[in-house]
Amino acid sequence: MDETLLQEPIVPKAKKQKRQRITWSMIKDQRQLIFMSVPLLAYIILFAYVPVWGWTMAFQNYKPARSFGQQEWVGFKQFKFLFTDDSFMRVLRNTLGMSIINLILGFVTAIVLALLLNEIKKLFWKRTVQTISYLPHFLSWIIVTGIVATSLASDGIVNDILMRLHFIKEPILWLSEGKYFWGVVGASHVWKEVGWNTIIYLAAMAAIDPALYEAADIDGASRYRKMFHVTLPGIKPTIVILLIMSIGHILEAGFEVQYLLGNGLVVDWAETIDIFVLKYGIAQGNYSLATAGGIFKTVVSVTMLLFANWIAKRLGEERLL
Amino acid sequence: MGGKTKSMLRLSVILLLSLSVILAGCGGGNKNATKAENNTGNQAATTENNAGDKVEPFEITAFIGEAGQQPTPDNKIYKKIKDELGATFKFEFLAGDINQKLGVMIAGSDYPDIMTGNTKLTAAGAYIPLEDLIEEHAPNLKKHYEKYWNMMKDPNDGHIYILPNYGAYNGEVSTTWYSGPAFWIQKAVLEDAGYPQVKTLDEYFDLIAKYKEKNPTIEGSPTIGFEILNYDWRNWGLFNAPQHLIGHPNDGGVIVKDGKAEIFADKDIAKQYYQKLNEVNAQGLIDKETFTQNYDQYLAKISSGTVLGFFDQHWNFQDAENVLITAKKHERTYVGLPLVYDTSITDHYLDRPALNLNNGFGISVNAGEEKAIKILKFWDRLIQEDWQKIMSWGIEGEDYIVNEEGRFMKTQEQRDTFTDATWKLANKADALHKFSPKMEGYFSDGNATDAAAQPEEYQAGLEEYDKNFLAAYGYNSYVDFFTPAPENEVSYPAWSVDLVEGSEAKIVNTKQNDLSTKYLPKAILASPSEFNKVWDEYVGEIGKLNIKAYEDRINEVLKWRIDSWTVK
Numbered sequence: 001m002d003e004t005l006l007q008e009p010i011v012p013k014a015k016k017q018k019r020q021r022i023t024w025s026m027i028k029d030q031r032q033l034i035f036m037s038v039p040l041l042a043y044i045i046l047f048a049y050v051p052v053w054g055w056t057m058a059f060q061n062y063k064p065a066r067s068f069g070q071q072e073w074v075g076f077k078q079f080k081f082l083f084t085d086d087s088f089m090r091v092l093r094n095t096l097g098m099s100i101i102n103l104i105l106g107f108v109t110a111i112v113l114a115l116l117l118n119e120i121k122k123l124f125w126k127r128t129v130q131t132i133s134y135l136p137h138f139l140s141w142i143i144v145t146g147i148v149a150t151s152l153a154s155d156g157i158v159n160d161i162l163m164r165l166h167f168i169k170e171p172i173l174w175l176s177e178g179k180y181f182w183g184v185v186g187a188s189h190v191w192k193e194v195g196w197n198t199i200i201y202l203a204a205m206a207a208i209d210p211a212l213y214e215a216a217d218i219d220g221a222s223r224y225r226k227m228f229h230v231t232l233p234g235i236k237p238t239i240v241i242l243l244i245m246s247i248g249h250i251l252e253a254g255f256e257v258q259y260l261l262g263n264g265l266v267v268d269w270a271e272t273i274d275i276f277v278l279k280y281g282i283a284q285g286n287y288s289l290a291t292a293g294g295i296f297k298t299v300v301s302v303t304m305l306l307f308a309n310w311i312a313k314r315l316g317e318e319r320l321l
Numbered sequence: 322m323g324g325k326t327k328s329m330l331r332l333s334v335i336l337l338l339s340l341s342v343i344l345a346g347c348g349g350g351n352k353n354a355t356k357a358e359n360n361t362g363n364q365a366a367t368t369e370n371n372a373g374d375k376v377e378p379f380e381i382t383a384f385i386g387e388a389g390q391q392p393t394p395d396n397k398i399y400k401k402i403k404d405e406l407g408a409t410f411k412f413e414f415l416a417g418d419i420n421q422k423l424g425v426m427i428a429g430s431d432y433p434d435i436m437t438g439n440t441k442l443t444a445a446g447a448y449i450p451l452e453d454l455i456e457e458h459a460p461n462l463k464k465h466y467e468k469y470w471n472m473m474k475d476p477n478d479g480h481i482y483i484l485p486n487y488g489a490y491n492g493e494v495s496t497t498w499y500s501g502p503a504f505w506i507q508k509a510v511l512e513d514a515g516y517p518q519v520k521t522l523d524e525y526f527d528l529i530a531k532y533k534e535k536n537p538t539i540e541g542s543p544t545i546g547f548e549i550l551n552y553d554w555r556n557w558g559l560f561n562a563p564q565h566l567i568g569h570p571n572d573g574g575v576i577v578k579d580g581k582a583e584i585f586a587d588k589d590i591a592k593q594y595y596q597k598l599n600e601v602n603a604q605g606l607i608d609k610e611t612f613t614q615n616y617d618q619y620l621a622k623i624s625s626g627t628v629l630g631f632f633d634q635h636w637n638f639q640d641a642e643n644v645l646i647t648a649k650k651h652e653r654t655y656v657g658l659p660l661v662y663d664t665s666i667t668d669h670y671l672d673r674p675a676l677n678l679n680n681g682f683g684i685s686v687n688a689g690e691e692k693a694i695k696i697l698k699f700w701d702r703l704i705q706e707d708w709q710k711i712m713s714w715g716i717e718g719e720d721y722i723v724n725e726e727g728r729f730m731k732t733q734e735q736r737d738t739f740t741d742a743t744w745k746l747a748n749k750a751d752a753l754h755k756f757s758p759k760m761e762g763y764f765s766d767g768n769a770t771d772a773a774a775q776p777e778e779y780q781a782g783l784e785e786y787d788k789n790f791l792a793a794y795g796y797n798s799y800v801d802f803f804t805p806a807p808e809n810e811v812s813y814p815a816w817s818v819d820l821v822e823g824s825e826a827k828i829v830n831t832k833q834n835d836l837s838t839k840y841l842p843k844a845i846l847a848s849p850s851e852f853n854k855v856w857d858e859y860v861g862e863i864g865k866l867n868i869k870a871y872e873d874r875i876n877e878v879l880k881w882r883i884d885s886w887t888v889k
Contacts, residue, residue, distance in 0.1 A: 264838035285822030
């Protein structure tokens with residue numbers, strides 16, 4: 001309650017400042033800044049706003065090599081096809097499922113690894129572990145899926161280890177069971193991205209005032225206490241901002257992994273919105289359907305982003321917008 | 322303060338300048354490009370004037386819709402073409418997914434001069450109609466396609482867009498090489514069983530089961546009884562076998578009876594096949610990973626020599642078999658068997674070659690009429706016998722020899738280099754020849770147009786192992802395992818019907834394939850008692866689709882073919 005009271009007067013003030021009248025002298029003062037922002041502005045207009053014009057395709061039966069006037073307008077037909085298709089609910093479920101798994105696993109593993117790395121005092125070891133863990137980030141998915149498929153084969157390393165440890169008697173066919181698929185995708189994501197994701201947290205940790213640790217030391221805090229009460233709160237704003245950004249990408253469960261690892265046996269669990277759109281949109285020459293799918297994803301993304309931002313605001317946390 | 326502003330100003334000016342340089346750079350590039358185009362245009366005009374006297378060089382840009390390698394810059398055939406016909410080529414080979422590549426090309430109308438056939442490009446209006454141009458400028462091409470003229474017309478608008486690369490024959494067709502679908506079996510299995518005649522599916526799997534029991538490992542790796550490839554568009558390994566087992570030729574996803582097409586995926590004839598697969602899976606004959614493997618893994622398994630059998634088209638696993646041949650493991654290579662359900666059925670795997678519709682080159686709208694005529698004239702020259710010999714056999718004396726009887730033969734050394742991929746890049750114009758119009762059958766001097774079809778050359782090129790193998794069966798070539806092909810139905814084959822992008826027929830077909838990809842593996846891997854349950858579910862799901870839309874489209878085109886292709 002106190003906090004909100006304190007914040008209340010600040011917000012309108014900030015707004016008032018923004019509303020300050022723009023005068024010629026002000027523009028003159030800031031002309032260098034304005035000049036410098038021109039290329040960026042042009043970039044954004046050219047690559048973010050102009051393409052929105054292409055959304056008109058979603059309401060047409062778009063055929064290439066015809067001018068705009070010759071296109072046939074079909075209203076919401078493409079959207080209707082998208083939303084009423086039997087498999088739509090299934091692909092939506094798969095997309096959300098894998099996305100949420102990736103989100104949670106990605107955050108938890110990256111933060112834990114960052115915390116652990118931060119505790120290593122020997123610089124050599126820290127660097128070595130960090131380098132090894134973020135190297136897979138630079139591999140493309142086609143290579144990673146190759147590695148995953150080979151390791152999970154019936155004579156692959158995973159089955160080999162599990163059999164030698166007597167956890168299983170028969171090799172498990174990881175890629176032919178739908179129920180394993182989400183887990184396989186989640187684990188591949190962790191393997192590939194965990195090291196890379198820690199970088200930003202490590203940077204945030206480096207920015208924490210050492211005086212806080214010293215103060216905690218004087219108060220007799222143990223290592224774990226310091227992790228929980230100094231390091232974690234220190235990187236909280238970073239976590240929240242990254243979380244908001246990730247939630248905006250909730251429908252981006254990835255495309256390559258599912259496309260490359262999926263097969264007939266696991267199709268019920270592997271098909272995502274992107275694959276659906278590829279199959280019935282682009283592969284059929286139906287660019288309009290592909291556009292409709294894109295619009296749907298964008299609308300959901302923006303909504304989720306605003307929602308997450310709003311929640312963060314309500315919780316009194318750092319926020320993006 | 323003043324100095325700071327000044328330096329800031331300077332900085333921003335530099336930034337702006339660099340930006341303008343970049344932009345100018347982009348713009349300039351375009352200008353140069355147009356200039357270059359004008360130049361070629363001018364050159365083309367001059368060639369037109371001097372035609373007949375000497376050859377003016379011109380460049381043909383080409384898109385090849387499959388992966389391939391650029392020929393070497395000093396390739397001897399392309400050099401000869403350049404010197405004598407004036408044409409140089411710039412190839413772009415497909416890298417990655419064809420649909421994505423075409424999507425991008427179509428969206429930007431970014432077409433080279435000639436492109437290999439694809440219904441997507443036809444639908445996008447990317448090709449120019451060729452019939453009038455050929456009539457006017459290319460008498461030899463016209464003669465080459467005379468018999469097939471109406472078949473080449475697009476059923477949707479009656480124009481000729483693509484020049485079929487295979488299937489235009491002169492005279493009788495005989496081959497020693499079968500590239501189509503069959504149940505393939507390792508030669509060692511037949512040898513071990515004493516060279517039996519294998520006719521039915523049951524006999525085939527019995528042989529495999531016995532051999533596998535006797536040889537649980539091959540060269541230390543576990544023996545694999547049967548492979549089924551179903552990856553991306555290479556889905557016939559799983560889908561297509563049932564139509565052959567009841568004695569029909571390859572019509573793709575349908576069976577055509579009396580000119581009427583009907584899908585067979587959910588019919589009893591299909592069930593019988595998949596139930597058999599379910600049964601042999603229970604015996605442990607089918608590779609456990611067969612449905613999760615991709616094409617590369619499939620080839621790797623075959624080239625390891627441990628796979629005893631599979632259903633496939635020969636060209637699809639050719640690369641893997643070549644590895645076995647290079648490694649001199651001739652007993653691990655394969656024989657195609659035309660299996661049927663029971664001996665009362667006559668097999669119809671081997672078919673009379675049909676015109677390879679929607680394959681071969683078409684000329685794009687971007688080439689312009691002048692260039693199009695030049696290209697057609699080039700092909701018109703290339704289709705004549707002297708050039709056909711060069712394209713197919715090579716240069717006399719260097720790549721082949723002519724014996725006293727005037728027959729074309731090769732020395733062993735020439736034979737060996739002929740299969741060497743690196744040598745080919747420097748000494749063959751394969752990328753061009755594969756998709757260009759070509760003579761098939763025999764030259765006027767009686768030699769075959771293709772080394773593989775020259776009987777004495779085939780015999781001379783056989784390995785010792787294969788000679789003995791064929792002798793044990795009393796056959797001349799591996800094609801003799803098949804019943805000779807009867808005359809084709811006029812409308813054959815149904816698989817070349819263009820379903821039209823984005824149409825209901827195409828969507829239904831995609832969905833049906835999705836269902837098959839999902840349920841058939843499930844049915845095959847299910848325990849035998851569960852099979853019927855999975856099968857019924859599958860049939861139920863297919864029943865929900867509007868299959869009629871798909872069958873109607875095929876029947877519509879088949880009817881059109883019967884009406885317009887029948888020679889009156």
